[in-house]
Amino acid sequence: MARRRKQTHDPRQLLFFDFMANQIEEIREENIQDDMREESIPAPATQIEQKQSISVTPEAELKKEETDQQEPARTEKPFPFPTNDGDKRRLGINGSGDSVYELQDGSRMYSPNTAIMQFLDGEKRTPEKLFEDGADDYLTIQEISEFTHTLSLEVQHARQASLSARNRTKGSQARNHQRREKRRVHQFGLLDSGSLGAEQPRRTEEAGGDGGHSFHGETLRTAADGSGSIEQRDLPAGEPAGDVGFGDIGEHGHRHEPENYRITPEDRLGVGGAKTKYADNVAAIRLLKQLQTSGAALATPEEQKILVRYVGWGGLPQVFDARNAQWTAEYRELQGLLSPDAYAAARRSTQDAHYTSETVIRGIYQGLSKIGLGSGKKLRILEPSAGIGNFIGLCPENFNTNFLAVELDPTTSAIAKYLYPNDHHINNGFQTTRLNRGFFDAVVGNPPFGNQSLYDPDFPELRKFSAHNYFLAKSINLLREGGVAAFVVSRYFMDAVDSSAREHISQYADFLGAVRLPETAFRQNALTDVTTDIVFFQRHDGENKRSRDWVNTASIEIDDLKNGGRRPATVNSYFVENPRQIIGTLAFSGGMFEGALNCLPDPAHADLGQEIAARLDVLPANCFVPQEENPLNTEVRVRNADFIRSPYFQSLKADALCVEPQSRKIVFKTVAAFGESDYDIFPVKNETARLRLVSMIQIRDTLRELLNEEKSDGDESRMATLRQRLNSQYDTFVRKYGHLNSQTNRGLMRSDPEHSLLESLELDYDKGLSPETARKHGGEARPASAKKAAIFRQRVLRPAQIVEHAETIKDALLIALRENGRVDFSRMSRLLHRPAEDIQTELREQGQIFLNPSTEEWEIRDRYLTGNVRAKLHRAQAAAESDPRFAPNVEALAAAMPPDIEAVDIGIRFGSSWVPAQVFADFVEHLHGGKGMQTINYLPTLGRWEASVSIWDASLASSVWGIPEYSAGKIIEALLMNKPIKVQKESGQHDDQGRPIMVIDQELTAAAMQKADEIKQAFLDWVWTDDERRDMLTRLYNEKFNTNVPPTYDGSHLELVGASEAVKLRPHQKNAVWRAIQEGTCLFDHVVGAGKTLACVATVMESKRMGFLSKPMIVVPNHLLYQWKDEFYKLYPDANILVADKTDFTKQNRERLFGRIATGDWDAVIVAHSSFKKIDMPRDVQEEILKEQIDAVIEAIEASKAAEGGRATIKQLEKQREKMEERYNALLAGTGEKDRAVDFADLGVDALFIDESHEFKNLAFQTTMNVSGLGNVTGSAKALDLFIKCRYLQRKNDGRGVYFMTGTPISNTIAEVYTLQRYMQYDDLKDKNIEHFDAWASTFGQVTSGWELDATGVNYKLSFHVQIDLSRFIIFYISIYYLKLSIQRSPGKASCIPLFSGYYSGYSYKLAS
Secondary structure, three states: OOOOOOOOHHHHHHHHHHHHHHHHHHHHHHHHHHHHHOOOOOHHHHHHHHHHHHOOOOHHEEEEEHHHHHHOOOOOOOOOOOOOOOHEEEEEEEEOOOOEEEOOOOOOOEEEEEEOOOEEEEOOOOOOHHHHHHHHHHHHHHHHHHHHHHHHHHHHHHHHHHHHHHHHHHHHHHHHHHHOOOOOOEHHHHHHHOOOOOOOOOEEEOOOOOOOOOOOOEEEEEOOOOOOOEEEEEOOOOOOOOOOOOOOOOOOOOOOOOOOOOOHHHOOOOOOOOHHHHHHHHHHHHHHHHHHHHHOOOOHHHHHHHHOOOOOOOHHHHOOOOOOHHHHHHHHHHHOOOOOOHHHHHHHHHHHOOOOHHHHHHHHHHHHHHOOOOOOOOEEEEEEOOOHHHHHHHOOOOOOEEEEEEOOOHHHHHHHHHOOOOOEEEEOHHHHOOOOOOOEEEEEEEEOOOOOOOOOOOOHHHOOOHHHHHHHHHHHHHHEEEEEEEEEEHHHHHOOOHHHHHHHHHEEEEEEEEEOOOHHHHHHOOOOOOEEEEEEEOOHHHHOOOOOOOHEEEEEEEOOOOOOEEEEEEEEEHHHHHHHHHHOOOEEOOOOOOOOEEEEEOOOOOOHHHHHHHHHOOOOOOOOOOOOOOOOOOOOEEOOOHHHHHHHHHHHOOOOOOEEOOOOEEEEEEOOOOOOEEEEEEEOOHHHHHHHHHHHHHHHHHHHHHHHHHHHOOOOOHHHHHHHHHHHHHHHHHHHHHOOOOHHHHHHHOOOHHHHHHHEEEEEEEEEOHHHHHHHHHHOOOOEEEEOOOOOOOOOOOOOOOOOOOEEEEEEEHHHHHHHOOOHHHHHHHHHHHHHHHHHHHHHOOOOOOOOOEOOEEHHHHHHEEEEEEHHHHHHHHHHHOHHHHHHHHHHHHHOOOOOOOOHHHOOOOOOOOOOOHHHHHHHHHHHOOOOOEEEEEOOOOOOOEEEHHHEHHHHHHOOOOOOEHHHHHHHHHOOOOOOOOOOOEEEOOOOOOOOEEEHHHHHHHHHHHHHHHHHHHHHHHOOOOHHHHHHHHHHHHHHHHEOOOOOOOOOOOOOOOOOOOOOHHHHHHHHHHHHHHHHHHEEOOOOOHHHHHHHHOOOOHHHHHOOEEEEEEEEEEHHHHHHHHHHHHHHOOOOOOOOOOOOHHHHHHHHHHHEEEOOOOOEEEEEHHHHHHOOOOOOHHHHHHHHHHHHHHHHHHHHHHOOOOOHHHHHHHHHHHHHHHHHHHHOOOOOOOOOOHHHHHHOEEEEEEOHHHHHOOOOOOOOOOOOOOOOOOOOOHHHHHHHHHHHHHHHOOOEEEEEEEOOOOOOOHHHHHHHHHOOOOHHHHHHHOOHHHHHHHHHEEEEEEEEEEEOOOEEEEEEEEEOOOOHHHHHHHHOEEOOOEEEOOOOOOOOOOOOOOOOOOOOOOOOO
16 A cells, blocks of 8 residues: 655655665666566556555655565566667657657557666557557657548547546546645655655656556656746745756656747748648647646647647638538537537637737747847746747747736647746636736737727726727736837727727827738638738837827728729828838728728738838837846845745635735735735734634635535545534634624625635524613613534535446436536547447437527427427528438427417407408408598507598497497597597586596496497407408417427436535426526526525526536625525535625725626626616617617607608607607716726626516506506616616527526516516517517407496496406416416406416416426
8 A cells, every 4th residue: 555755845855766766777787687588567557556655754764665675676477678779669759758669560669768667568459559549658649640630530439438438547546636735745656856845746647548558657847937026935944946856767758847849930830721720739639638637747849849730710610610511520520529618619719819920920029129129138028818829939039038928718828838838827818817017028919809898807997999909908008118019910900990099008108110911911820811910019108209190090092903993991190101011002802891901912022021021120229128127126025935835825716815824914815927826914903803814714714625625525534524623613713703794703804705605604693682782672682693504514515426328328418418508429429438420310310409500509309399499490491401401300390389279269359469450451341341441550669550440431430330429430449559448528627727627438438348349249250251361360370479389397317516415406496497507598486485596596506517607696685695695505515606795885895896706707696686786787788778779769750650640659759759868868978987997798797697586577668558557667777777787698698698586476567577578588579579568468468447446445437457368478478487387277267367366367377296
């Protein structure tokens, strides 16, 4: 059994390593000949591992040495070593840097040093078989690259399965290793090297393949510190200044100092077509995964040569197109190679991942050399969008640089770290990277060409710029005075008519010069044509020292090569005045963008590098002056270097509080100039406050350690010890300082990012009532109290169990859905050990999955064959005409279509908005028999009918279909327009103006209403009599409303990863979670106590884990804020949530809070209703939504005029237009002053969960109905604010991201259901032309009248209401309602919604069992 060696800082231990090195030499000299004769097969790896372990104490070392001398040198079964170099032929090196040999019999061998150890492939497999088995140690890196592109997909899938099985084994070993690291125990192996007593990154090398042999040795792969900060580190006494060890072992091993790769012309960056670039990318990704899996800290020079040819996906969008027949194999290969998240990231990067060519980069450095950067002085250079670091690899040797490379994409950043280990790398978005202003000497790069805006809490004023201009402005702002910047930029930076970005930069930087490149400059490297500029800047002291003409643009005449002639173009004044700086000819050449101005290459400018160099003479020579550090003026910061490097400190989150062990001061974690970890002193008022914080930090650390131990499936005894310590620390703290949730303790700890986690240790906290307060208010005194959380008593977390095998294809599909929420063929391939193509074919033939033609994504049957299947069928039929892959979709959707509703079951009424106007006109013509005229039109913008009816026959108008006081024409108009029928008479009284006061004549009104009922009945008797009309209406009704199949989701397969074992969700809650995940929007509409809160918490965490959500925000009633926090931690004890209370939303704290929200990777952000409205919306979004509403009103005005509508309608619309324009103008006047520069879009929130959503029911809407019970038509500000935010998220996320929770979806009026649908189904309402209330009400209901008591309680009055028929509405509603409904008709109930009863529209509802 391997024994553990405790870490020390005793340099005397080096003697032991010298001794072990001698042992190796003796073994080689004395026993190698015997081994050659006797050995055939080495011992298993576990035996070798045991041999390599050494004892813990110095006393035991000597004993171990003596024992080792007495034991045989080798215990494995011998195999014949080749006796000389003639027996073997060296082929190259493998991915681990070891030499690969081919023996005389054709078998393979690899060795780090043939004099010490050799590994033979006992099965004598062919190179192709070794590749299939994943035995990469026996293959050269060139062979692996070649096989990756030449062997069949079946071999590739078999290889993936072999590698996956091996990686799972390594993952288990890695987890054990991590647990040892956490306990600060280091197991030294025979070949360990490096500084003793310091934890070093190590790599485990393993030869793979069945029947192969493996040797485990932990070897040093150091990374240089390279710190550029001016800071004095405290090093412990006796610690060596450098790394001490064996030195290099092996011919091409990893035991070398880290060295940056230098790009040379032989690397031929970007050379080759699309297929070659794809092959280079895949080879680099495969090598990267191998390096990461093996834990390599450094790459060999040979490996770096493969990695450096990675060019990204910007020029290869066809790889992600499933319909591109020429790239089918690559499309499938890449899906199998990358995880779903990595694949999605790679696909997104096709928009802007265009790497800069070698020629352009060398030209930039030539310009910087002329400016004066090549003096040999130390330079701190920033690359804000580094890619794989080509700017670092091409940096001239005379530049003494220390680079900081920032890169968002994890794959790209990881490659850069292996290529340039001596520089600093940050894998993060530039907007979330905190860097010191005025620190860098230079900035270089090619910022992404994006138009989206980014929010940076350190530079909020830059959010108005595009991402491209933001990168430029922030980078230049980070320069010290006199620092220089050189970028490759989009032409639009210089030529844009909007000069705000150039104006901003000119305030703190001088423009030195520019070169416009031909559109072909990126063609070789990125396979795209785009006109770009190289620009140079120098940071000034606030006063421009050079011309600002570059800020302006001018109009010049340019050739139009597509349409002929010349036309004006906007070009930067700098290029107008300096046309020589343009390499090529400006022209409108057509292409992808009709109006795009391009710089066409000139055949005379064949050598782009020479042309760039010739135009750099405009730059001022040696204007850059290296910064000399004055020791007298330099702030010397003493920091505990060991503490900063410790795993404990590195594991802390930004801003986390901790105790510096030497001074015992409270400090908080910060970021230093080069992005490395640092700390600053946290001010405390007195010693008592410090001691409180020390105790709370201890409790937090113990809690975090216990949670980590539980998650990693650690030792149970260790967990028991930690749990006991947690109880002891907590009890002591409460006795001494009170509960964690007391106001004093919460106030002290609130700046710590995990203060909510700490507070979650207490449930049902009651602050108590002091005797003084009790006497004053007459209450009963009671002490503060709280219940302990479950983690004090029991284990609450277990690590997710990774399934390695599935018996059936359906099981594999369920496992993939449970883990990723989507159809993942690569995962199913690993589970079933079958090719992904076969799995895809079988699932499709079984009808379990379907390829959605709208999204090109695979969807499960339950999702694809539900919802609006009629619309899906139309899209599938259109797609199937050109692509036979969608023929199964058509067949399945046709079978899933709900059966047509026959005419007898269609609830048609006089005035239904879906009925064509001609039908009503024909009916009116039928009533008067040609003795009248009618004009009937439907105004979809208003959602109402416009009607004018005149009946000339007095008998028909006043007797048969009307009464003298209310003619038939007026009754028909009222019915169509959903207006109440009222007959008024003079009351005998007059108002102040002398006008008679009118009252309703109840008798005549009843008579008129009786005639209205007769007309409606006549319509029903007439409408179905004509066969052609009946067929037309039946078809139209089915096409419009009989479209949806109610979805049913079974969430029983869900396993909530990271959830507490102390809480179990009920089946209906899991169903709700699964539906919300799949649909992306949901109304959690069930009664109090049915578990809405936990269902939503699980939805948040599972959606985030599966990649559907990134940063959800939960909006809850004020009094439930901390209850939600407790419930969240109750289900997910290890969640990373931010709870923002009213203190955070005070004026002085809001911006800091918004910065934390924007830059933090939160599982959820919980805010109160009252605080939510303080988060402003982007002004342009508000303008867009309000303008959309105003345009709709103007459209309605035009439609009404076109239909020759009455004056009343025109007046109403004009009045509504004025009101909306007033609100619009108020918005433009500036409503965003409450916060400096932060709004909802800046926070990165991509989903809203609204608890008690009925509190936002008063959303304004327009109606012409004069009926009772419609609620607050004018609406409230907070409801409008929520509506705009919901629309913003729905537009951004394709309808996803809005979740409502309420137990009372209808509390007062039927309009609240309409409001809910506007929030959650606005696009669906628009598709059906019922987004306006009048259209919605006329579709699902009608105006009815009835007698009811007036306010006196004695007299009756006639009232008018909207009556809704839920038989048409229910399917539409439950498309957002998350519980399966069991609908039963209730005898004796009218088809309406009595708001006070438990029946919806005559249908009782209950939870399905």
